[in-house]
Amino acid sequence: MITDVVVLAAGKGTRMYSQRPKVLQDLGGRPLLQHVLESAGALSHVRHIHVVLGHCADAVRAHFEGWNLHWWLQDGQRGTGDAVAAAAEGFADAQRILVLYGDVPLLQAKTLQEFLDTIAERELGILTGVLQAPQGYGRILRDGTDTILGIREERDCRDEDERRITEVNLGVMILPVAELRSWLPRLQPHNAQGEIYLTDVVTLAVSERVPVRAFCLADPTEASGVNDALQLEAVERLYQKRRLEALMRSGLRVRDRSRVDIRGDFRCGEDCSLDVNVVCEGSVHLGKGVRVGAGVHLKDVSVADDVEILPYSVIEGAQLGQGARVGPFARIRPRSVIGAAAHIGNFVEVKAVELGAGSKANHLSYLGDARIGAGVNVGAGVITCNYDGANKHHTEIGDGVFIGSDSQLIAPLQVGAGATIGAGSTITRDVPEGGLTLSRSPQRYVAHWRRPTKKTRD
Ligand code: UD1
Ligand code: CA
DSSP: OOEEEEEEEOOOOGGGOOSSOGGGSEETTEEHHHHHHHHHHTOTTEEEEEEEEBTBHHHHHHHTTTSOOEEEEOOSOOOHHHHHHHTHHHHTTSSEEEEEETTOOOOOHHHHHHHHHHSOTTOEEEEEEEOSSOTTSEEEEEOTTOOEEEEEOGGGOOSHHHHTOOEEEEEEEEEEHHHHHHHGGGOOOOSTTOOOOGGGHHHHHHHTTOOEEEEEESOGGGGOOOOSHHHHHHHHHHHHHHHHHHHHHTTOEESOGGGEEEEEEEEEOTTOEEOTTEEEEEEEEEOSSOEEOTTOEEEEEEEOTTOEEOTTOEEEEEEEOTTOEEOSSOEEOSSEEEOTTOEEEETOEEEEEEEOTTOEEEESOEEEEEEEOTTOEEOTTOEEEOBOSSOBOOEEEOTTOEEOTTOEEESSEEEOTTOEEOTTOEEOSOBOSSSEEOOOOOOOOOTTOOOOOOOOOO
């Protein structure tokens, strides 16, 4: 049996009040539509995935360049039935289609697979759920013997009894293609919205004795849709909860799973812990025994074993070596490689720096565009002056160097291994290996000096 997936994503998303098309809104670091397409892609025995676009079609398509997808354009928005018809040519030779919505991102492949496996060839399947607050959803109409008769959109409900029905259409359907092709041209926009409803195929199926089977989801929140900023937040919370629970089940220690967000690819070894308000974005890989303090923001970071990241540090595009210690209040910017057992302390900013094993910059420094050897001590307030107003320049510091506090190293510059730079120096020329280098104006003493005094008014 050939099964194709049809994802409806032509909607404008008016209620998002955003320049960005709704299906590209971010959920856990990926666009809504990507979640749907990843679930669809994980299904077995699916032939093609069709995506129906309308609003901002080019922007959406550009985002998924290189994906194996079949794109269809629905011009105008005449309803979900019309949207499916836009892809009809594509699925003409399939036996059945699974219809998904681009704004329903949490459905898992496992659930969809069970649904597909439950519905037989030539049957029509509807994913349903029982909601205590069914507002906004299409209601499942059944007769006295519980046989499904149709789906009624809320706005088209005939009476209170229909509105009180708590079993709803979650929007995912499995449709037999041969029958669907005869149904699609017969759908009429005779409803409150004047739209062509896909859900009306159910009534046609019933009248033609095509079996209709509901697959009721135990947890209907999995089929939550996103129509506005509030629902996007609700779905983000559900997504984060699911993500954290899965990570914690494989051992990640978290102080409060409602106060950690993972927005991308996250992996960790044994005995890692995250304190409250940690945010991880992009790809974050932690080795074993990594401790991440409160309020830490990690983006595209790879961390070796036994690293400690102290509170309120912001680290992006960096590698941290085994046993390194970073923070509190450290900022590490892209292209930085912090060596094993190295220390980056409070109010230290590091950019494109290679810091050797065991080296330390513990207080209030700016280190940019530099290669710093092993066992180097960078004193408080040291600055690599890498920018001359037009270009960036490099600083090279050998192993075992000691840089006294409040020194400025004017790049381009090389500091030889084992050199000592006296505190308060402004270093403008290369520093030889070993020995002491310093540039300091001589200290003076003025004995008979009077402090200025305030003028008195007449
Ligand atoms: C739809 C169902 C309703 C169900 C609910 C579940 C219909 C008529 N109603 O209602 O029974 O309870 O979903 O969330 O299907 N779209 C297009 N082109 C269009 C119209 C819609 O591509 O012309 C896409 C939208 O982008 C969206 C999806 O189809 O991804 C659903 O459309 P929407 O208008 O949000 O349907 P609902 O009113 O939520
Ligand atoms: Ca919707």
